[in-house]
Amino acid sequence: MTSSEPIKPRQPLKVGFILSKSFTLSAFALFVDTLRLASDDEDRSTRKNCDWQILSAHGHFIRSSCGVQIAPGTGLPAPKEFDYLAVVGGLLNVEDPIDGEMERYLKRAITEKVKVIGVCTGSFILAQAGLMKNRTACVSWLHHHDYLDRFPDHRLVSNQLYVEDRDIITCAGGSAVADLAASLVRRHIGNSAEKNALQILQIERRREGREIQPRNPLSTEHKDSKMRLALIFMENNLDKPVSMDDVAKSMNLSRRQMERLFHRRLKMSPGAVYARLRMRRARSLVLQTSKPLIDIAIEVGFANSSHFGRRFRQTFGCTPNVLRSRQKDNGFVHLDDDLFAGIEQTQ
Incomplete structure (x- = not known):
């Protein structure tokens, strides 16, 4: 590249969030707040390096498992507008945690080679949609038997924090969500952005996906x-x-x-x-x-x-x-x- 050629600006890391019915608020908040804090050089909440959008086919409020409601955007952009689509799961006893249109949207994303993330029990939603066949899912030890009961022929780990298997990442949830989000920040933006987010969150270090869940009976x-x-x-x-x-x-x-x-x-x-x-x-x-x-x-x-x-x-x-x-x-x-x-x- 010659000195006269313009330097191509860095594209922000962009994540689309799909929140299930009765989703886990802490999992969503940790993910999006890590992106927010990594998005600029200080705690100004601008979207310089990261961007995110809450996706919904209908635009209605989505209630979390603790009762807090989130207002999504309207309409569904093309999946290719995002680097990742993150499905945030929640209570397992909820019927149809996402609707059919959102499930089709996820399948389209995989077809178009957009990476998909299952956060907390989002792995169950991906498996129900048929997206975890021949892929290893990572769930909390708490949901080990629940997953195997529903998907007995699937590969599963419940001792790690998160697993990336080709185009799908699954995360056990809890504080591991911040580790996963920070690793994506490091991958797409760089070390300083990751460091900025973790320091403000008062997290001493980012754990790797293969590290052991704090309690794994x-x-x-x-x-x-x-x-x-x-x-x-x-x-x-x-x-x-x-x-x-x-x-x-x-x-x-x-x-x-x-x-x-x-x-x-x-x-x-x-x-x-x-x-x-x-x-x-x-x-x-x-x-x-x-x-x-x-x-x-x-x-x-x-x-x-x-x-x-x-x-x-x-x-x-x-x-x-x-x-x-x-x-x-x-x-x-x-x-x-x-x-x-x-x-x-x-x-």
């Missing part, structure tokens, strides 16, 4: 009612270790019956599973908080930090301090979240 992965009782009991007693006899009692089984069930379902002893749950909780606290190691040790049932540190290293291959240092240096540490990898199978 192992019990979500098993439909066996006895197993779920045991796993929930374990998850609720990470700070004050319980005996395996107590776990068996929570299942209304003998200890031997419980052990046979664990070995049949998980190929592990109950004690090994319980130890893994404690270590996974510890890892989350090491990576997601600045708590002293002694406090983390106590929170997952260890009497001192030295014993905790030895068990942590046996499980994850490094000490808690080393893991924290890696995250500080690299901004993000991705570890295999296989619940049963690398732990001694002892009673």
Whole structure:
């Protein structure tokens, strides 16, 4: 390019929002506010770098699950006017969360190669429209079984914050929406815009999509009612270790019956599973908080930090301090979240 040629101005990141009936207000607000704060150099709410529009085929007010109503625009622009179309879901017991015209609009967007985002339970809406076939959906651990009950042949994760599978992104919801929105800002606008938004939102760092949801109960992965009782009991007693006899009692089984069930379902002893749950909780606290190691040790049932540190290293291959240092240096540490990898199978 010669000096006489004009510099092409940056096009703003443009997102169209499709709000379902009884949508989750916090998910929508976090997304749009991240865009707003990234849109200029200060907190002036101009639309210099980002633009957004609330879409509706009818223009009527849309009520959120908490009762707050949002007024959409009128008419549906061509999907290609947007970089992304974000479907914000909400309560799962609502019949026809979006109307047929909006569903057809989403299918048209995919055909025209416009990326679509399912926010919170928006993944259910996309799956109902047939858009998640042969794609992996990400949902909150809270809705793991709900999704599989409705779409048993679909691929699903409920331990990550969000997943991008080709032209569709699905996000578990909650605070992960801000992480996703910030990642889009970084991708389309740049580091300074992302930094500006996160600083004003008082968010220390943006989490990557593959990071683990703050609470991801192992019990979500098993439909066996006895197993779920045991796993929930374990998850609720990470700070004050319980005996395996107590776990068996929570299942209304003998200890031997419980052990046979664990070995049949998980190929592990109950004690090994319980130890893994404690270590996974510890890892989350090491990576997601600045708590002293002694406090983390106590929170997952260890009497001192030295014993905790030895068990942590046996499980994850490094000490808690080393893991924290890696995250500080690299901004993000991705570890295999296989619940049963690398732990001694002892009673």
